[in-house]
Amino acid sequence: MDSNHRYPAPKAGAIAARRRPVNMREFKVKSMEASIEKEIIETLFSYYPEEIEFISEKDPFRFLVTVILSASNTDESAEKCARNLFSVLPDPNAIASADSNQIEKLIWSGGLAKSKARSIKALASYVVGNGKIPEEIDELTKIPGIGEKTANCYLGFLSRPAVIVDTHFARVVSRLGLVDAGEKERDKVYKLVKKKFPERIWYRLSMVLNKHGRVYCKSRDPNCTSCPVSKLCPKRRSSAQ
Numbered sequence: 001m002d003s004n005h006r007y008p009a010p011k012a013g014a015i016a017a018r019r020r021p022v023n024m025r026e027f028k029v030k031s032m033e034a035s036i037e038k039e040i041i042e043t044l045f046s047y048y049p050e051e052i053e054f055i056s057e058k059d060p061f062r063f064l065v066t067v068i069l070s071a072s073n074t075d076e077s078a079e080k081c082a083r084n085l086f087s088v089l090p091d092p093n094a095i096a097s098a099d100s101n102q103i104e105k106l107i108w109s110g111g112l113a114k115s116k117a118r119s120i121k122a123l124a125s126y127v128v129g130n131g132k133i134p135e136e137i138d139e140l141t142k143i144p145g146i147g148e149k150t151a152n153c154y155l156g157f158l159s160r161p162a163v164i165v166d167t168h169f170a171r172v173v174s175r176l177g178l179v180d181a182g183e184k185e186r187d188k189v190y191k192l193v194k195k196k197f198p199e200r201i202w203y204r205l206s207m208v209l210n211k212h213g214r215v216y217c218k219s220r221d222p223n224c225t226s227c228p229v230s231k232l233c234p235k236r237r238s239s240a241q
């Protein structure tokens, strides 16, 4: 494989679809409870910018590697590790043929270097062997080290329907009462969100609630006083209006 080969970036139409505002009429209101949920979602969708991204990488392979590096790590640190890695091993060929110890040293600062190096090498070997990154969740999760969350991050990057359940999303969706699941029950949250909400809003919902968890609804000290959905939230702190 040509070592300079770049995997196809998302098509322009796909990026446009990701930026298109979500039509909330698709979210059908059947009860008072659903009406409150709709108001929460509409409020947050209009509060946060249409384009939310936590990882700025635009190359699909590098994006996926950066997502792997973000496990138990901040996005900033994951991007720094990715820059270190790609400055020495710039593409799937170079990574697939590199020694695991070399990969580990390059990504060491982000933690879990041994398992992340294994996953990144497995992904690179898959891409070298197959000539592409799969675009279906069942195929993506067959690659060692790529779990449901990482696969969904990649689907979202491709502007496909994707529910991304990380710690922020699970906490916020649970506190807001959008699904009947605890914030630690990530598998249950994933299944319930997929079942309850239309595919069209999955990715936007994932990004907006994730952002909300970082800005207001923090784990230990949520800022309920300034939160834009404080009046609608069943878990708001009593001191909030």
Ligand code: SF4
Residues within 6 Å of the ligand: 175, 176, 216, 217, 218, 222, 223, 224, 227, 228, 229, 230, 231, 233, 234, 235, 236, 237, 240
């Ligand atoms: S009111 Fe508080 S608990 Fe509810 S979503 Fe806002 S910050 Fe989170």
